[in-house]
């Protein structure tokens with residue numbers, strides 16, 4: 001390529017995002033616990049909706065996503081006019097960065113924050129600002145101390161990935177109230193549905209002008225393959241996002257699947273209850289083997305080992321047992337492994353393999 005042709009500043013500083021691995025050479029019956037996917041899969045109604053959508057694949061999809069926004073508004077008691085639908089919540093987060101930050105601006109997130117936040121920041125030319133956490137918990141004071149006149153966006157996930165920890169509503173409110181006037185707080189609620197009764201920041205979005213929340217169909221709804229997410233924010237922000245998204249960003253199959261999934265509240269509830277049950281069982285089983293974790297509010301646990309060498313060795317042992325979990329050294333947690341909560345047999349298989357590793361069986 002001609003030397004003169006160069007991407008925008010910042011883009012070549014981006015390291016490629018690595019998704020959770022999904023296969024192991026020479027191993028059949030692989031158990032993938034590296035991407036926080038729902039072991040129960042999506043609602044049957046969502047699968048049927050995808051099949052029905054095949055009858056109209058020659059037609060362009062809805063541009064206003066009205067049916068899905070209506071379903072979301074009915075189930076989550078939000079204003080449908082302020083719901084924005086994206087290709088995964090990733091698109092919502094990326095468009096927020098593209099719309100509100102650029103060269104010379106700062107995007108703030110925490111040291112163990114989601115690996116996509118620095119990518120969104122660099123892709124729009126902004127400068128990522130990484131803030132310490134307090135023992136794997138988002139530290140509101142540290143974030144506020146890092147904010148200044150250049151801060152345009154603050155990203156936090158609540159519950160957080162990969163720590164699984166949360167901060168309470170009073171802390172989130174204090175964060176929103178303390179930000180400089182030109183900064184928008186983005187509450188990434190990818191795991192919000194795993195927390196019983198949690199509003200994911202909805203009340204704060206409605207009470208203020210500087211808070212947006214994002215949600216996804218990739219986690220509790222079991223639709224990671226369909227790529228659907230949504231955002232909820234002040235009307236002015238939603239209007240901005242609608243100006244820069246593709247008019248047909250959501251496929252008709254994805255819209256139909258998500259609408260059916262969000263309306264199947266019985267399936268969502270079942271997934272939440274099963275997850276909590278087996279998450280707590282797995283955390284206890286590993287703790288008894290000398291592998292502690294912070295109390296998780298999501299669909300994974302962050303298992304802590306003595307040091308990096310032990311985490312690496314345990315990961316290798318799990319692989320020989322056909323189990324793929326997530327190394328999180330890139331998140332500043334080299335002594336930890338993030339393990340998705342699978343179904344009962346998956347959790348028993350993990351506990352057994354860790355027991356073997358620890359010499360307990």
Ligand SMILES: *Cc1c(COP(=O)(O)O)cnc(C)c1O
Pocket residue numbers: 036087088089090091114157160161188190215216217218219224227228229
């Ligand atoms: C999985 C995850 C998402 C979801 O991404 P999608 O694009 O909706 O699939 C967003 N944020 C965090 C923190 C996640 O872990």
